[in-house]
Amino acid sequence: MANQSGCVYGLTILSPVIDDPKSDISHDCALRSYLATLPNGHHSPFAKISSTHMSRLVVMDDVVFVGVPAREEHLQSKYLVFESNLDGELEPYLTMMAQKTPEFVDAVWSHCVGYPGVRDVPAWIAYMKKCQIDTTFFFADVNTHTVQSTLKALRIQASVAHFIAEHQGLPAAELQAAFRDFFGRIKSMPDEEPGRHDAPGAHQVIPLNKSMAAHNG
């Protein structure tokens, strides 16, 4: 199935936005206004939906007219485009959205036609499936690792660089003991918080090994 690449699922949702001429603020404007102030990084609602690698929300006002001789045409509704790249299967993901971020889901999809609310999870899932468009071709460069394993790998990468820099020139037995201790700590590492721009330890300056520098001129 084209929605899946390895363990990553590519979700594409087009939800029609309500057109209500009687409302003070049009639903597309209200939606854009909400999205503009929605926190990002580790405070993002998607950080709570922890199997999200990357996702976006776009209000699509209309299709594009590319110029003559193409025909000019317009959509009758505006659509909210939700694109997400996630671990695993669709239904557990949508369930997680409903359970972990009900306020966010309500705030976004209450502007859309036919939204049944988030309290009734099966109805929410059925609604999203009605809005889903199957992916025709999906490419995921890294499709064998989950969000959490990638976050951990990035942390481990930084820690390994730090360990190497800090343990240069040690006698073999001491190095081995230090490595065993380090490896044990890596194994019991807690889960990483998704979305962080300031992940501790992620930005490392690796000191140059002076003896290697001297050796290489």
Next chain:
Amino acid sequence: MTNINGKTYAMTAITPMKPWKTPILRLIFFILGHVKPLQAKLVNLSFIHFARWVVVPRRGFPRLAGSQPEEHLTYDYLLFFSNFNGTWNQYIDAFADVLSDGLNLIWRWSDKFPGARPVTAFKRYIALVQFDTDYYYTAYPRATTNDVKAAHRVCTALEDLGRNSAEMTPAQFSGAYLQFLTKVQKDLGSTGIGPIGT
């Protein structure tokens, strides 16, 4: 509007296609999806986390209530989503340089597509059909695709060394550690704040 989060750029584009051309494009994607060597250039570019093309048939826009007006479209539409590292210009330049044949194969079915080369006309076309992202999230904003791949390689090598290190003598460990360093040295670049792009 926020197309950028950390080191990743979200591109969203939509192009019209005459409906009789859609099955041809679907066939091309089917072949691309099943013959993995055809994706080699895309993989080797190594700055795209995730990308997808989605064909929306002219009668395929979701209609969820009788009160929602029916769409009367004559074109099918091709949606393109990309999550890539670097700037808009770098992305399109690299795409046009490395994948011009592939891009032409995919977008030649869209109306008024000028071809991937020369790149000026191609950029003008993309700018016309692209629309801005209202909200963009990434779980690892400081990491590029190459960072992610390098980090996983370091983890695999570390796991191998760690698993075997308990039974080694210090001299054996010293040799294995040196081999480990040689193996991971190119993958120890740091992640961090992305450059300011366009």
